[in-house]
Every structure is written in C-alpha cells, then in structure tokens.
Amino acid sequence: MTAPPNNPLNLRPRKTMTYTYKTRALNMTPSKTPPVPLRDFERISQSILGILIAENANITASCLFFGIIGESILNRHYKLKARAVVGTAAFNLTGAEAIAFATPEEDFVAIDKTNFHCWVEANGWFLDFSSLVFPEIVASLGHQPCPRLMFQKPLSKSALSLLELQSQGAFYCLPNDMLTLEKIAGFRSLQAYVDLIDICTNWYRKPSKPMAQIGLEDQHGNAKPAFLSSKKFKGVW
Template sequence: MKSPNLRPLIPLADYQRIFRVIHSVLDSVDANIPAASFFFSVTAAQILKKFYKKNAFPVAGAAFYLISEDSSGALSFGTLDGDKIDSNSDAFHCWVQCDGYVLDLMAPVFQELLESAGHPMAVPRQMFQKDLARSVASPNALAAPGDFYLEPNLALTKELLQQFMSKPALSNLSQVCMEWYQKPPKELSTDLVMQGAEGEGTKIKLSRLQITGVW
C-alpha cells in the first residue's frame, strides 16, 4: 500500500491567498459564507486548474472531521445512522480533490460554520490539505485532531454543479475570483472594484483572516 504523502499539494501561503480571495468576494455580496462550501470548492478548483495546471475538481458528499482532542469536537456533514452514511442537498459538504489530495477551503471558517449551526466552539483558523490516503476507515475511527473521513456522492455533485452553472450570478462571482487571483510570489492587489450589471462598482477589500497552522 502506498504511504501517505505528508507534503501539501500547494504551499500554505497559496492556500491562504486562494481562501482570502474567495472569502472576500463572497463577503462583498453579503453571502452566507458558512453555507458556501460548494462555491469555495468550485472556485478553488478552477484556480488550481488555471494557475497551477492541476487536475482539480469539486466533490460533494458526507464529511467528518475531528477538530478537538475529544469526540465533542467532531464536525459532521451529512447523515450517519449506525454505519450508514449518506448525504443530500440539505445535508452535505464540499471539498476539492486533486492528484490524490483533498483540500477544504472552508476549514479556516469552521468556527463560523459551527456558530451558524448553533454550536459555538473555538476553532483555530487552519489549513486543511491532506493526502486522501490519510483518511481514517470510518467516522467512528476519528481519534486525533485533523483526522477525517469523506464519503463522496457523485450524483449530488453532478446535481449541484448543474445548479451552479445555471445561475449566472454565481458563475460571475467565481470569475471575479479568477481575475483577482495571482499566484505567489506575484503581488496581489488588496482591493478590487467589481462592476455590477448596471455599471455601478462595488469595492472589495481583501480579507485579512490569518491562517495560523495546519490540521
């Protein structure tokens, strides 16, 4: 069996920049960021394709993460009934898969996600980027912070992609992220003017959220 790769696919600085650009654009339109995992993943995958020449793609499904030392810090998306794991349009998460890695661009706002769900908890702003081979065998096997289990739902992914592509506003916002992003070490502008349909401009300031470590 192949040993898991402990090196990240992209540097932390690049991950943070991708996160900040997407977060900033969503924040500028008052989007519900805790519910935006699909937008984060679709846009991040496009950035990885364009700027890093990576075969990246968004995946929706059930996801389970351990984000604290005890089981009370298990973050779950989807449904778990005994050993039966499922996901649907009302209970899912989305991440990026690329060259055997998983990247979750929502990880830096896990705390806000928990707060929005009525479960306030202090969670560090950390990068989630791991070799898929490091996944535990089941949600019940989560033991250490950073452990994860993913259950892709290809039918749901296809459905969500079709919905995304049918909404020009989402595609346009994703394109704004693509046009703003620059791969380090190139300089990235700290603000951007986004033109509206009527010609009016919205000034977007780059998020200053700082990623403090890795899962």
C-alpha cells in the same frame, strides 16, 4: 456529532447525535508533497472569502463557492488537474465531538440536497478552502473554539469510519458522483455564480504579488468593493 446544513442563506444547527458509517477501502497514492503551499492555499481561501463577504453570503455555509472557485484557480494558475467533489465529510476540529456535513439517519449518515460538503481533490490530496472559516462554522454550531488551520491532507488519511474520528484533526470523506454532478451543474446554471467564478479566478494572483481591491456590480449596477480577506491560517492540521 453535529450535522450543519449547507445553505448559504439559512444555516441552522442540528441536534447532537452519534452515527456510524459503513467502512470503505482506499487505494490512493498521493504526491509526497502537498499540491498547494500554505501561503498559496491561504491566498486562494482569502480571495474566495473576500468575494463572499462582498456578496453578503453566509460564509459558514458556502462550501460550493470555496470548492468550485478553488478548483478553477488551481486549474488555471497552478496547472493542477483539480476537481471539486460533493459528498459526505466529517471533521474533528475541537478534539471532542466531530462535525458531519450530512443528514443524520438512525445508524449512519447520508447526504441530500441540503446537507452535504464540497471540497477539492488534486494529486491524491483532500483540500478544503473553507477551512479558513472553520472557526466560524464551529462557533455557529455552539461548539468549543477550534484553531484556524489549513486543511490539506492525503485522501489516504481519511478515516474508514466515522467512529475513527476520535483525535483532533481527523477527517472522513466519501464522494457522491451523482450529487457532485447535480450540485455543480446547478451552481453553474446560475449566471451570477459563473460570473463570480470568472471574477475571482481572473483577480487571483499568487503570493507575493499584490491583489488590489476590485469592484463588483449588484443587480442595480451599483459598484461594491471586494477585498482580499485579512483572515490568516495559524498553521496546518
């Protein structure tokens, strides 16, 4: 299991190891239908990615941007009670080895200030807007290619143990309330990041309304264009 650190400016692959984690009980009743349709999920992901590309961010280590901006868009434009969550997450994206966003220990995985993942929870569902760049994340770690598919599943489908991530598309998530508060507060303490949340949320339009190019100003007042990303999902996990 590979554990990629989550740092938009410096992503380094970790060595391959196998870990287990204490199982947990899930008692959730998700809505019967996904809270966000595929086209809307794709449009949200494309808009966030477009902003990140304009800012020259490392798109393979920007889960906080996908999670926090995604939360803002869902709450304003879809009236969902969505919340960004930080914690341990692991996915089997290739059918072979799983990828864990966590810190490897001797016989389990943990999270710390640099190794974690951020996703969105709404109506009992797990939404990962960074799934638009899962192929790039997998490639950065030297793994076999994975398809570009939307990752939106009921939280009740989360594996109870990392040992259960044997089939492609399986996932594991375990929120950490303290780290969620710390990471989101730290993110929002940076005015530049708050500006990006507002810019992307105001820019966003539901399909099939057009989203025109917008201009972002750098620290010197120079304008740089931001476009809706052209990357598209080929289906769902």
